[in-house]
Amino acid sequence: MATTTAPRGSEAIGNNLTIRDILARDLSRRIEPVVKVYDRGNLAEDLRQFVITDSLARELRKFLDAFTESLRSRIRRGRGGDGMAVRLWGVFGSGKSHVAKVLGHILENDVVEPEGNRRGIDLFNVHLDDPPLHGAADLKAALTETRTHAWCKTIAFEIKSKLDQANPESVTEICLRSFYESLGLASTIWLTRLERKLQTEGQYDDFLRTYREQNGREWVADRMEHGFYLDEIATALAAALDRPLASARDMLSAYQRDHSGVSPETFARELVEYLHGRAAKVKPREPHLVFVIDEMGQFITESGDRIHELQVIIEQAGAQGRGRIWFSCTSQEALDQVVDRTLYTVRCGR
Incomplete structure (x- = not known):
């Protein structure tokens, strides 16, 4: 009686076909143990x-x-x-x-x-x-x-x-931060609202360019650590908006004070x-x-x-x-x- 040895991980059907051969889906594909709803990679x-x-x-x-x-x-x-x-x-x-x-x-x-x-x-x-x-x-x-x-x-x-x-x-704050992050904006609420205001006024690109020219770094590279760069932010804002440095500092303070709340x-x-x-x-x-x-x-x-x-x-x-x-x-x-x-x-x- 003739016997057929099946490849490892499959069962032989006849002399040539295996179960793997007749299935439409790839059995060797890695399946992630947990599906991440936010992962767009796969x-x-x-x-x-x-x-x-x-x-x-x-x-x-x-x-x-x-x-x-x-x-x-x-x-x-x-x-x-x-x-x-x-x-x-x-x-x-x-x-x-x-x-x-x-x-x-x-x-x-x-x-x-x-x-x-x-x-x-x-x-x-x-x-x-x-x-x-x-x-x-x-x-x-x-x-x-x-x-x-x-x-x-x-x-x-x-x-x-x-x-x-x-x-x-705060469920509300989590949802709002996630929304703004999906737009490529900051995860800090007051800073995001400042970015949105600049976008609305058509001045965001000017701010990005000015920040890069003044500091030799992209704004998004410093944004997560914005607390260390408040002086640089104020200086770039003043130049981009064509207003005095003191006015730009006041603007930052006002946004930190008045635009952090979420409901x-x-x-x-x-x-x-x-x-x-x-x-x-x-x-x-x-x-x-x-x-x-x-x-x-x-x-x-x-x-x-x-x-x-x-x-x-x-x-x-x-x-x-x-x-x-x-x-x-x-x-x-x-x-x-x-x-x-x-x-x-x-x-x-x-």
Whole structure:
């Protein structure tokens, strides 16, 4: 009787084929043990290797139906729907972070594969070409509508990695800092607001050039350690704005004193200001912001105030953003379990 020795890590089928040969996906590809929602390095591969089941297709359809209905309302009446938050929950390792990451980036639909100029939706649609998949045609239609009528910027992060020890309780500050960092601006709130003001006035490029010429270094190289370079910042501001050095110093002091505070109301207002600035550039599409926040459930259960703050953030984003600011949060527990555990933590802390 003839025998066939299978290559290591595979089973032989006949004399020539192995299981590895007949599978469409590469079994030797390294699989990251933890999906990082903020990691764009493997985004194309994450989209290409995504596995969509019938049940997942149904849940994605629910979200996209809500998103496109809000989009239509926004186009018709200037105001989208109020339901701009989605919660993805599942046990550790269930794939919720992967789903949240993929969802955020198919909405953004940026170029993820430069060869061929393929965008997020292009790679995702490959998974919908199998006719037996539940609702494939409807999902494709919703994605086409989204691509045609919405411009989305996705801000994805794992919330605990963004904790600021100066204000570790503030969900609002974490979200605002993450938003500004995604624009290439400072992570310090008052400094970011100064940068935004310079951009609005058309003077930011002058400041960057002046800082480089005066100090021989790029502004972004010194920005993280800005406390050591306040004199250099003031001198560059004075030259770029053509004002006395004393006036530039006063400006820095005023921003440090008066522009460090963050509230859900000011957070939403600053996001809306950004959206207003993008509207003309992306017209006729409607500009949107999509926050993908990983492990929010665990974070808010650690403090009774955080769940209320998150609620107020979403309410303010809805009232001011009018359907253009969305949140996708992951959790290892269902919402009612998070609320129950938060209330229990609060009672035990009294």
